[in-house]
Amino acid sequence: MSDMRADYILKLLEKDERLDGRKLDQFREISIEKNIIATAEGSAKVKLGKTEVIVGVKMNFGEPFPDMPDAGVLRTEAELMPMAHPDFTSGPPGEDATEIARVIDRGIRESESIDVEKLCITKGEKVWSVFVDFYPINHDGNLIDAGSLAAIVALKNTRIPELDKEGKIDREKLKNPLPVMHFPLMITVGKVGNKMIIDPTFEEEQVLDSKLSIAVTEEGKVVAMQKSGSVGLTDDDVDNMIDIAVKKSKELRKLIEDGKKTSK
Amino acid sequence: MMKTDEKMIVKGKRLDGRKPDDLRKIEMEVGVIPNADGSSKVSFGKTTAIVAVYGPRSLFPRHLQESESGIIQFKYDMATFSVDDRKRPGPSRRETEISKVARLAIEPVLFLKNYPKTTVDVFVEILQADGSTRVTAINAASLALADAGVPMRDLVVGLSGGKVDDTLILDLCGKEDNYSDADVPMAFLPNKNEITLLQMDGRLTPEETKQIIRNILHAGKEIYKKQVETLKRKYSE
Numbered sequence: 001m002s003d004m005r006a007d008y009i010l011k012l013l014e015k016d017e018r019l020d021g022r023k024l025d026q027f028r029e030i031s032i033e034k035n036i037i038a039t040a041e042g043s044a045k046v047k048l049g050k051t052e053v054i055v056g057v058k059m060n061f062g063e064p065f066p067d068m069p070d071a072g073v074l075r076t077e078a079e080l081m082p083m084a085h086p087d088f089t090s091g092p093p094g095e096d097a098t099e100i101a102r103v104i105d106r107g108i109r110e111s112e113s114i115d116v117e118k119l120c121i122t123k124g125e126k127v128w129s130v131f132v133d134f135y136p137i138n139h140d141g142n143l144i145d146a147g148s149l150a151a152i153v154a155l156k157n158t159r160i161p162e163l164d165k166e167g168k169i170d171r172e173k174l175k176n177p178l179p180v181m182h183f184p185l186m187i188t189v190g191k192v193g194n195k196m197i198i199d200p201t202f203e204e205e206q207v208l209d210s211k212l213s214i215a216v217t218e219e220g221k222v223v224a225m226q227k228s229g230s231v232g233l234t235d236d237d238v239d240n241m242i243d244i245a246v247k248k249s250k251e252l253r254k255l256i257e258d259g260k261k262t263s264k
Numbered sequence: 265m266m267k268t269d270e271k272m273i274v275k276g277k278r279l280d281g282r283k284p285d286d287l288r289k290i291e292m293e294v295g296v297i298p299n300a301d302g303s304s305k306v307s308f309g310k311t312t313a314i315v316a317v318y319g320p321r322s323l324f325p326r327h328l329q330e331s332e333s334g335i336i337q338f339k340y341d342m343a344t345f346s347v348d349d350r351k352r353p354g355p356s357r358r359e360t361e362i363s364k365v366a367r368l369a370i371e372p373v374l375f376l377k378n379y380p381k382t383t384v385d386v387f388v389e390i391l392q393a394d395g396s397t398r399v400t401a402i403n404a405a406s407l408a409l410a411d412a413g414v415p416m417r418d419l420v421v422g423l424s425g426g427k428v429d430d431t432l433i434l435d436l437c438g439k440e441d442n443y444s445d446a447d448v449p450m451a452f453l454p455n456k457n458e459i460t461l462l463q464m465d466g467r468l469t470p471e472e473t474k475q476i477i478r479n480i481l482h483a484g485k486e487i488y489k490k491q492v493e494t495l496k497r498k499y500s501e
Contacts, residue, residue: 037391039347054343054391056343056345056346058345058350079353082385084297084316090339092354131345131350133345135343137296137389138297138298138300
């Protein structure tokens, strides 16, 4: 992005304005589609404005961790596919992809969203592994919030395959829903100068000083955070960002429950 | 080829009710990825490919550049959730080979000499795999290149043929692919009468092989028409 463009975005933000006409604390239009991948046990597509992401869930046999012999295993991975943005290149997941995957994972894990003890098949030997795979299709900013939302919607719509007489997975028979107990929402608050914004576009992300991604449960509890960006935050900034995230998570939750796409 | 006791054809009908020469339901769309210069989504039944084209654009690192010509970088990738048992992320040997043959299938339609030192990047993601993924990807790549406005000598049509239960068939689904006596993925330029991808594995007589190729060329005309309609639809909207 050119310096002129960056300056223009910054000047607008100083006046509490944004390129696309949104308020600083306003989401872009949101669309959520469930069960879009026939070969996955659960899936979702989320659009935030022009950002579009897909999450697919696969259930495979796995081994439990030694310290939790009767718990299933959750694993989240992300690939920043070169198709989604001209700056993305092919190759194994780098720092950014790994961070995105781990932050999405943390929101789900730390809210104890999935009742992993219901995923035990043989204690200490065999459990269900739940693979959550994140693919951006078009990157126009805020992949973490879009990915977190797609992940929890996909998990909420995941069905566990039945086992046949020989104990093999029969994927043509998807039966019991995955036990999803909580529905955390990730809200990333960006800071630039003394302004706070939510749901930044790709161009806005380029001018942000810092971001704080905050996962909030339905009770309004904070379960995961990740700061990114190269400028430090004061304690007042963090207080402020948490308040924004909790407030906006309630609004987003209502939007999803009501099946609406936008709010003012 | 794997073996099964299951019959692939019963009373002239295939597993999904098709006749031997029937294609599955084909869906095509262009302009699905705003960031890309061109893009498309193509489904043959449950097989779905999404493709982005970027370029011609500068190519780095520079040692990859050709001073007299542009190049195509083609990446065929299957999403982890596109198959029954989760695929491990990262390119497998199979995906690497398909990337190569698919690149060669589309290369003849581009005027790469006009873009020295640049690359045309074609990124394929298979979202759902139910057989014939490489030819689905080639149809999608053809549309995405046209959508990008890259000059082309022709469109590229992909279609698979094969043999199950002593019957020659077209557009193999996943199960037919697994248990067929032979499968023949093919791509061709419908107006130039050039075959640009031809692979085969299995067991066929020379006559059967020739017949399958003729069947693909014939049925592929429908796919060509669909591609043209899809591109026209975008510009008439």
